[in-house]
Amino acid sequence: MKTTAAIITTYNRKNSLCKLIQAIAKDFNKIYIIDDCSNYDVRETIRSLKLPPKFYPGIIIQRTPTHNGKKKYYKTVSQLFKMIRGTNYDYYFMIPDDMLPVKGWKKTAIEAWEAIQHPAKICLNLYSEKSRFLKPCWTQFQPRLIDDKIILSQWMDLCFISEKKIFDILAYQIPEPQIDWKANPNMSSGVGRSITRTLNGNELLLFQIVRSLFIPQAEAIESQMNKNQRILNPEINQPIQLSKKRIAGIASLAAREKLLEKTVKSLLPQVDQINISLNNYTQIPKFCKHPKINAKLTDNKIGDSYKFTGANQESAYFFTCDDDLIYPPNYCSYLISQIIKNQYRAIVSLHGRIMKPKPIAHYYKDHTHRIHCLHDYQNTTLIDVPGSGVAAWHTDFLKIEITKIITPNMGDIWLAKFAKQQQIPIFAIPHQKDFLTYLHPLQTIYDDHHQNDAVQTMLYNSEILNQK
Numbered sequence: 001m002k003t004t005a006a007i008i009t010t011y012n013r014k015n016s017l018c019k020l021i022q023a024i025a026k027d028f029n030k031i032y033i034i035d036d037c038s039n040y041d042v043r044e045t046i047r048s049l050k051l052p053p054k055f056y057p058g059i060i061i062q063r064t065p066t067h068n069g070k071k072k073y074y075k076t077v078s079q080l081f082k083m084i085r086g087t088n089y090d091y092y093f094m095i096p097d098d099m100l101p102v103k104g105w106k107k108t109a110i111e112a113w114e115a116i117q118h119p120a121k122i123c124l125n126l127y128s129e130k131s132r133f134l135k136p137c138w139t140q141f142q143p144r145l146i147d148d149k150i151i152l153s154q155w156m157d158l159c160f161i162s163e164k165k166i167f168d169i170l171a172y173q174i175p176e177p178q179i180d181w182k183a184n185p186n187m188s189s190g191v192g193r194s195i196t197r198t199l200n201g202n203e204l205l206l207f208q209i210v211r212s213l214f215i216p217q218a219e220a221i222e223s224q225m226n227k228n229q230r231i232l233n234p235e236i237n238q239p240i241q242l243s244k245k246r247i248a249g250i251a252s253l254a255a256r257e258k259l260l261e262k263t264v265k266s267l268l269p270q271v272d273q274i275n276i277s278l279n280n281y282t283q284i285p286k287f288c289k290h291p292k293i294n295a296k297l298t299d300n301k302i303g304d305s306y307k308f309t310g311a312n313q314e315s316a317y318f319f320t321c322d323d324d325l326i327y328p329p330n331y332c333s334y335l336i337s338q339i340i341k342n343q344y345r346a347i348v349s350l351h352g353r354i355m356k357p358k359p360i361a362h363y364y365k366d367h368t369h370r371i372h373c374l375h376d377y378q379n380t381t382l383i384d385v386p387g388s389g390v391a392a393w394h395t396d397f398l399k400i401e402i403t404k405i406i407t408p409n410m411g412d413i414w415l416a417k418f419a420k421q422q423q424i425p426i427f428a429i430p431h432q433k434d435f436l437t438y439l440h441p442l443q444t445i446y447d448d449h450h451q452n453d454a455v456q457t458m459l460y461n462s463e464i465l466n467q468k
Contacts, residue, residue, distance in 0.1 A: 005030045005031070005089040006027075006030075007031075007083070007093070008033045008080075008096075009033075009077060010033060010036065011037070011069075017097045019100060020098075020100060025058075025059070026055070029058060029089065031059045032060050032080065032084055034064060034076055034077075036073075037066065046059060046061070060083065070189050073191055074174040074189065078172070081172040084172075091110060091113070092163065105213040108209075109124070109209070112149055116205075116207055121207060122206060123161070123199070125155075125157060126159050127239065128209055128211065128212040129237070131238070133344070133345065133397075134343050138193040139155060145210070145343060149209070151209075152206075155208075156199070156208075157192040158191065169198070169199065169204070175198075177190025211240060211241060212239035215239050216237050241396060246272050247310060247317070247319070248270075248273070248274045248275070248332075249274075249309055250263065250320075250321045251279055253300075253323070254279070257285055266327045267331075268290070269329065272292065273292055273294065273310075273316075275310040276293060277298040279298050279300035279306060281297055284297065302405045303409035304388070305405045305408070305409075305411040305414055307322075314395065317332070317394055318393060319332060320415070324438065325436050326436065331436075335348055335429075336392070339392060346393065346424060346426070347391055347415070347419055347425070348426075349426065350431045351387025352371050352385055352386045353369065353370050353383060354370075355460070363457040364453050371428040373387055376431075379430060380427055381427065382427060385416045385464075386412060386415055386416065410456055413459050413460055414463075
């Protein structure tokens with residue numbers, strides 16, 4: 001049995017600390033807490049939690065001599081590290097007092113740590129949030145995926161798993177960070193940056209979990225640490241969940257009911273849920289009455305853009321599909337592999353356009369390249385507008401504001417707009433011409449508009465190029 005210890009700093013987060021201790025008390029041989037002179041008695045508060053009596057001898061609490069706050073947080077962390085100098089646990093977990101673990105977190109963390117075989121590994125961050133996902137932090141190193149579970153990040157913050165080696169290298173103390181708080185009082189403590197640079201200077205490898213094993217409590221969102229940045233950038237408080245759930249979205253016309261049934265039949269074995277918007281249907285077809293299907297009658301006000309229904313409701317891989325295609329059995333798995341290959345923060349599609357760089361005169365004609373989902377294509381190419389009927393992304397990274405869609409049957413352009421707003425790249429991905437099966441409907445959006453695309457052209461110029 002591996003031995004483990006948790007190390008925690010705390011200050012005036014009574015409710016959060018209590019919830020955290022209640023959540024993790026059973027998981028550790030010892031829990032070490034440094035209290036930075038909170039305005040309540042931390043020791044008595046933890047005693048009042050009525051934990052099983054066997055847990056209390058394993059909770060060790062010290063108090064700093066004086067309140068260090070943010071500017072002297074390095075002293076608080078140094079005191080915490082000195083508490084464990086004489087210990088020798090297999091694994092150490094540093095946990096912020098304003099976080100809560102997800103279900104199964106400890107087993108997942110240890111398995112991920114043990115899966116990293118490189119001798120230079122030094123720590124694994126257990127909190128992953130949207131604002132810094134796969135982005136450089138405190139160094140010039142560009143983080144990259146090792147696999148779908150672990151990132152080589154080369155930076156660390158104070159929520160991690162490690163072995164004793166990390167504390168030996170740091171000599172159980174944090175040097176005073178060189179930060180000009182007078183110039184920028186909203187800067188953080190600098191402790192994470194200081195540790196990051198020390199470890200990088202020793203040519204060690206720092207890793208990060210892909211799916212966050214911790215979520216912020218309310219007091220984390222209200223934190224005084226880097227407060228203005230948290231207000232300006234709410235992504236700081238958005239943990240990366242990266243659920244593996246698969247959801248498909250379809251908008252169908254009543255004239256295509258028989259085609260829709262074939263589309264649905266091809267997708268049902270591949271996904272956990274299908275959201276179907278039945279534009280101008282008078283009733284829900286029998287085949288839509290399935291445990292995996294959420295079907296509703298819709299008015300066709302935004303046409304094919306109803307396929308985005310539910311794209312913001314939960315963490316999932318989201319596939320936007322058309323009712324005139326049969327999707328192959330490996331369709332969803334293939335698109336997921338391409339999302340991962342493109343570092344998660346991407347839309348992938350089998351269809352799309354690279355548009356001319358200047359304001360266009362004709363949406364359907366003014367492109368330099370057109371990738372067709374029914375033709376062979378061998379490259380991965382950055383494009384401007386995806387084909388939304390053969391597209392997918394992960395909802396942790398792209399949010400679709402369906403209430404802002406005001407023109408019908410222009411889902412491709414609206415998807416491109418949301419991607420541009422949120423700085424999400426769009427990639428056309430390799431495929432063979434017979435990958436999809438086309439059902440040959442009597443009429444399509446292209447048939448209706450390719451000779452009369454003034455509205456599409458105006459929308460593209462105003463919403464994508466930001467030119468009226």
